[in-house]
Amino acid sequence: MNKFYISMLTFFCLLLGFTTSISAEVIHQERSLYRNILVDDKGDSRCLKFNVKSNKTNQSCLYKSDPQRLVFNYTKLLFSGLLLIEEPKNILIIGLGGGTMSNTLHQLYPKSIITNVEIDPAVVKVARQYFGFLENQNITSVIQDGRIFIKRAIIKKQKYDWIILDAFNGDYIPEHLLTQEFIQETKSLLNKDGVLSANTFSVSDLYAHESATYKSVFGHFFNVRNYKNSNRIILAANGKLPSLTLINQRVSALKDRLTPFGVDLEQVSNQMTSTSIEQDWPENTKILTDQFSPANLLNN
């Protein structure tokens, strides 16, 4: 019996030592206009967090020893967008986070023009300071509400090859970025063969509403997800969705270039399902509009 207690004790001591040695160290903390921002270091990883110090609220992470290798699965899934498009020359990213997507795309396509839109100036500052967010003549960041940016871009007749919507964190959803009108406006900014990737939700009631809303604007689209975590990417095209052969061609052409970033494009392509094959929400689901968008209430 005594032996058992001793071994338990050592086990807990070890556990305690282990957890404290890898416990997070907060290296930056500030209250912005929109949220509390936390940057913490834990072993090799550095993470940007909003509001609370839990692991669930990670917005963006990087490996300090290998900054270009992507940490989050959903970020990797976003690269499925490249399978629907030849070469994105003009990219719009709504929601900056740590600037990971912008940095990675710049390395892949140094000549492409990348515009990042972020509502919170503090996030842009933190991305620059702690996550190596790069800006140059090809990469710019605009501090503005995504909806307003898109409305103004329509007036200026701007067009993009790839628009990435990544404006949702787990706690609060900007409801005006989920509506049919907004998606229609976003679609009108796409070039003829342009593509939209949206990082959205796969759990909660919102899933069905969001799917129905995207379908009402784009017709069929790809759902990209692995069932391990709660993210799914909606991947929609302004034109026709490409054939499986074309997708596979692009996988083989691109996959080596993406390996250094930790993206297995073959695996990503296997996680794409067209809604023309599998539509997993009820046909009569109510569409979200500027008139009806209780997104935060539906996300419970």
Place this chain on the structure above:
Amino acid sequence: MTEQQNKPSWQNLFIYLLAFSSGFCIMGIELLGGRILAPFFGSSVHIWGSIITVFMLSLSFGYLAGGKLSTQNASLKKYGFIFVLASITILPVAIWSTPIMEVIFLNVEDSRYGSLLACAALFFIPTIILGMISPYSVRLLVTDKDSSGQTAGKLYFVSTLGSALGTIITSFYFVLFFEVDNIIMVFSSVLGMLGVFAIFLNKSAKPLNVNAIGAVHE
């Protein structure tokens, strides 16, 4: 004293009900304002700055105007007309908000001043009229100097309770089941119907009032 005896108590209850409803609608509309403005001006903190500023400013003018109006032959009929007018001036919020905001969005680059202007264009006039209701209600309810503070207190209690309920019910439930424009339309119809009701009540109550005045003069 005579006035209090002759004024039926159901009339007072009715006035409280109307004040409650106007409180409910004001805050319901204010809350939906955020939703209405978001597609053009975003959902940042300055949106609420614009909305609250415009509502407070117009309510303050409304109190002044309502108080002034109540000094000239106050009657349930005129009170009812305020509600009908409020009902009519709310309608553009439901019908023309998009074209109005479009024009402002195109002409004002800064979303802070854009939202302030849009808010003023949509809500300034109806909220002034809704603001007139409180002081006018006090005028209709007060019977003597000694109880005037208590009457005003009761009225604020009822109308602010209405505001609290209007806020929570609209934000928790109405937006979950109805479209924004429809909720606004319902607010407008309820105010309009209550107003018309007040005007008719005034007519049916009139003989009583005439008698009362007659009695006083004798």
